[in-house]
Amino acid sequence: MRTVQLSHGGGGQEMNKLISDLFFHHFQNEILLKAEDAAVLQLEGPIAFTSDSFTVSPLFFAGGDIGKLAIAGTVNDLAMVGAQPQYLSCSFIIEEGFEYHKLETIVKSMKAELEKSGAQIVCGDTKVVPRGAADGVFINTTGVGTVKYPNISVSQLQAGDAILVSRDIGCHGSCILMARDELRLESELVSDCATLWPVVERLIESGVSLHAMRDATRGGLSAVLNEWCEGSKIQIDVEEEKIPIADAVQGLCELYGFEPYDLANEGTMILAVPAKDVPAALDVLRLFSPNAEQIGTVVEAQQHKVIMHNPWGGRRYLELPQGELLPRIC
Amino acid sequence: MIELKDLSQGFRNPELMQSLSQRIHQLSAQLSESVKIMEVCGGHTHTIMKYGLNQLLPRNIEFIHGPGCPVCIMPKERIDHAIELAMLPEVILVTLGDMIRVPGSKGTLAQCRAKGGDVRPVYDPLDALEIAKQNPDRKVVFFAIGFETTTPMTAVLLELAEKQNVANLYFHINHVLVPPAVDAVMADGAAKVTAFIGPSHVSAITGSDIYQPIVDCYHTPVVVSGFEPVDVMQSILMIVEQKVQGIAKLEVQYTRVVTAKGNQAAQQKVASMFTLRPHFRWRGLGDIPLSSLVLSEQYRHRDAEIVFADALSDQAIEDHKACQCADILRGLAKPNQCRVFGRGCTPTKPMGSCMVSSEGACNAYYRYAGLAFDLDLTKEATTGKASINRAKTEKEITA
Amino acid sequence: MCLCIPSQIVEIHPEDSTVTVDTLGVRRRISTHLIEDPLNMGDYLLIHVGFAISKINEQEALKSLEEYRLLLAEMDEEEARALFI
Numbered sequence: 121m122r123t124v125q126l127s128h129g130g131g132g133q134e135m136n137k138l139i140s141d142l143f144f145h146h147f148q149n150e151i152l153l154k155a156e157d158a159a160v161l162q163l164e165g166p167i168a169f170t171s172d173s174f175t176v177s178p179l180f181f182a183g184g185d186i187g188k189l190a191i192a193g194t195v196n197d198l199a200m201v202g203a204q205p206q207y208l209s210c211s212f213i214i215e216e217g218f219e220y221h222k223l224e225t226i227v228k229s230m231k232a233e234l235e236k237s238g239a240q241i242v243c244g245d246t247k248v249v250p251r252g253a254a255d256g257v258f259i260n261t262t263g264v265g266t267v268k269y270p271n272i273s274v275s276q277l278q279a280g281d282a283i284l285v286s287r288d289i290g291c292h293g294s295c296i297l298m299a300r301d302e303l304r305l306e307s308e309l310v311s312d313c314a315t316l317w318p319v320v321e322r323l324i325e326s327g328v329s330l331h332a333m334r335d336a337t338r339g340g341l342s343a344v345l346n347e348w349c350e351g352s353k354i355q356i357d358v359e360e361e362k363i364p365i366a367d368a369v370q371g372l373c374e375l376y377g378f379e380p381y382d383l384a385n386e387g388t389m390i391l392a393v394p395a396k397d398v399p400a401a402l403d404v405l406r407l408f409s410p411n412a413e414q415i416g417t418v419v420e421a422q423q424h425k426v427i428m429h430n431p432w433g434g435r436r437y438l439e440l441p442q443g444e445l446l447p448r449i450c
Numbered sequence: 451m452i453e454l455k456d457l458s459q460g461f462r463n464p465e466l467m468q469s470l471s472q473r474i475h476q477l478s479a480q481l482s483e484s485v486k487i488m489e490v491c492g493g494h495t496h497t498i499m500k501y502g503l504n505q506l507l508p509r510n511i512e513f514i515h516g517p518g519c520p521v522c523i524m525p526k527e528r529i530d531h532a533i534e535l536a537m538l539p540e541v542i543l544v545t546l547g548d549m550i551r552v553p554g555s556k557g558t559l560a561q562c563r564a565k566g567g568d569v570r571p572v573y574d575p576l577d578a579l580e581i582a583k584q585n586p587d588r589k590v591v592f593f594a595i596g597f598e599t600t601t602p603m604t605a606v607l608l609e610l611a612e613k614q615n616v617a618n619l620y621f622h623i624n625h626v627l628v629p630p631a632v633d634a635v636m637a638d639g640a641a642k643v644t645a646f647i648g649p650s651h652v653s654a655i656t657g658s659d660i661y662q663p664i665v666d667c668y669h670t671p672v673v674v675s676g677f678e679p680v681d682v683m684q685s686i687l688m689i690v691e692q693k694v695q696g697i698a699k700l701e702v703q704y705t706r707v708v709t710a711k712g713n714q715a716a717q718q719k720v721a722s723m724f725t726l727r728p729h730f731r732w733r734g735l736g737d738i739p740l741s742s743l744v745l746s747e748q749y750r751h752r753d754a755e756i757v758f759a760d761a762l763s764d765q766a767i768e769d770h771k772a773c774q775c776a777d778i779l780r781g782l783a784k785p786n787q788c789r790v791f792g793r794g795c796t797p798t799k800p801m802g803s804c805m806v807s808s809e810g811a812c813n814a815y816y817r818y819a820g821l822a823f824d825l826d827l828t829k830e831a832t833t834g835k836a837s838i839n840r841a842k843t844e845k846e847i848t849a
Numbered sequence: 850m851c852l853c854i855p856s857q858i859v860e861i862h863p864e865d866s867t868v869t870v871d872t873l874g875v876r877r878r879i880s881t882h883l884i885e886d887p888l889n890m891g892d893y894l895l896i897h898v899g900f901a902i903s904k905i906n907e908q909e910a911l912k913s914l915e916e917y918r919l920l921l922a923e924m925d926e927e928e929a930r931a932l933f934i
Contacts, residue, residue, distance in 0.1 A: 298875070303877075304877055304878065305875055305876065305877050306875070306876040306877070307874050307875045309874065309875075366874075367873040368873055368875050370873050371854070371872040371873030372875050374852060374853075374854035374872065375852060375854065375872055375875060375877075375896075376852075
């Protein structure tokens with residue numbers, strides 16, 4: 121079995137071979153292949169810039185792997201401010217002894233995910249650390265892109281805006297929880313991990329006004345809505361029964377006492393658009409997922425809280441998730 | 451043939467919830483005094499707060515949260531035992547979920563783990579057996595907690611350990627019983643409970659007959675209820691009907707699971723391996739005689755309190771003065787009346803046990819009831835129609 | 850854990866007294882050491898910390914649901930309308 125050795129990070133011949141056979145081979149583009157100390161980029165207008173590190177366990181899960189996640193995550197962060205993802209850097213921290221074919225699988229899935237947005241990896245770095253100093257492989261990606269639709273912001277929500285969700289929530293978080301050995305669960309559920317730029321591009325083309333967008337990653341729907349309330353000094357009313365949730369996600373939550381609103385997503389976005397644009401926005405979103413739905417509205421209020429309405433008239437605050445996800449005991 | 455969705459969504463039907471709310475409003479108008487319902491089980495507290503059931507009820511129906519969350523009622527000295535065991539180099543301490551976050555007098559099991567104690571939270575008690583088999587040179591202690599519902603699982607674990615000759619598995623037993631706790635609340639009288647919602651899962655094991663003495667002794671209705679919102683609303687309606695008729699009887703709303711005699715196979719396993727412990731100190735309720743279980747004579751060799759006696763402290767430890775878990779567990783205070791609620795004590799940094807478990811009253815209030823307090827919803831609703839209409843208007847939130 | 854959603858038997862493993870159950874598409878193996886009644890495919894079980902503690906009595910469940918249907922039908926139409934505006 122071929123594995124990654126410490127020498128692969130040593131800066132010598134082995135490292136050069138790893139880079140050319142694997143990274144250059146799959147990520148190849150003109151800028152990367154120049155192999156300069158830094159990539160030189162041609163960009164015009166306002167630029168969005170973001171960075172994220174990925175340390176998921178397990179590395180391979182239903183619907184994706186750490187590679188797909190590392191591309192989609194950074195590309196989505198750019199897309200969420202209306203920027204077209206263009207150039208990414210990519211740094212690997214690899215544990216000594218990591219299987220080469222697994223690394224290749226990860227790299228291939230990064231390549232496939234890059235094609236969804238047309239972004240390119242133009243620079244990178246590889247470090248190999250002694251066994252035990254990392255868990256398999258960690259990846260950092262940093263990206264830039266040109267802003268195509270300005271002023272999308274956490275502070276731009278206005279009273280009367282509709283809150284939309286692009287698909288059913290909580291799939292990624294559920295998949296990761298189910299992959300944990302101790303729960304011993306099985307299901308057909310796959311992570312929502314996906315690149316959102318194609319949806320955003322269509323939304324921009326459709327002429328819909330976009331006030332705020334965010335991919336609901338860690339902290340899930342609850343975290344995004346609470347951040348928006350604080351950021352725009354508004355209240356958000358949410359109708360619980362409108363929130364799309366897949367059966368298996370619901371099942372997992374019922375079994376372990378989780379809230380689907382707290383579970384992570386990796387390809388699900390929340391949008392705030394003016395009420396008049398709801399039909400047009402939903403038309404676009406539903407080209408990508410039939411489950412896209414309006415789940416709430418923005419209200420002017422002194423309290424900047426998310427209020428969840430249940431179908432029989434009960435109300436509660438939807439709070440930020442707290443603490444680690446432990447199952448209920450009784 | 452019934453579908454799974456009927457078994458869950460059928461008991462969460464919004465129209466039915468509103469219809470039940472309306473009926474409760476109509477009937478309770480005939481009551482001369484208010485009904486104080488204690489839901490004994492933490493699962494019901496969770497349902498009531500999560501689904502906002504108190505917002506659907508008239509002013510003269512009040513919930514008093516009972517001592518039915520196994521994590522909440524655990525006194526600090528028992529948690530100290532767990533920590534003392536886990537700090538022994540030869541011991542692996544295995545316990546269920548939330549338990550690792552409850553503070554004893556020397557911190558929590560989670561903190562003990564960070565200091566090097568081998569603490570392993572599991573989801574399934576039988577995992578303890580696997581851990582014992584995989585670590586033959588270590589001593590695995592199962593820190594067993596829970597009411598009548600969870601005791602049979604400990605019994606199965608013990609049975610399998612005996613059958614398979616897994617000699618390195620020990621038990622620290624903290625299994626407690628519902629009827630003595632309910633009796634203690636009533637005998638004390640301070641909580642002024644006038645009706646009970648009986649636990650769901652406990653009753654699935656024990657059967658509903660165990661509550662008959664409470665009904666007879668205190669002339670108090672007991673309705674054994676399921677956990678879905680419709681189950682709880684229907685149970686409240688059944689209590690109000692009894693109150694209007696001036697009667698007190700034992701009824702079962704949760705007929706799809708609970709029978710009079712319960713799960714006798716489970717009861718037999720428990721009876722063959724456990725006996726009553728003369729005394730157990732409950733957080734809040736204090737010492738209640740014959741309210742908990744201990745391994746019977748023939749399993750003394752697996753009783754961690756005997757085997758590790760030298761390592762275990764033996765002193766009752768009171769709660770922090772500012773923490774009012776004790777009053778909350780006795781039904782004398784509501785979580786939001788506690789001085790540290792939401793300030794010194796939150797789910798991330800709990801001071802008292804009731805904030806730890808998601809079925810603890812404080813945790814349920816913290817997660818779900820903030821809005822109801824801000825609007826004082828629990829007090830203002832007077833008729834079903836009014837409260838439902840009010841729920842549809844958002845003006846008062848902005849006001 | 851005191852969670853109420855029932856699970857349905859999809860596989861029976863008599864060799865180690867377990868069954869595989871399904872809850873809305875989530876499957877797991879649970880112990881049936883505490884159930885003496887014969888178990889059949891399609892039965893609904895109530896689960897507590899990895900153990901089946903009771904079979905769901907389908908007849909009783911259907912009876913409750915039927916009772917609820919009647920309760921709703923009884924509701925005065927006008928009141929219903931006033932409620933749901």
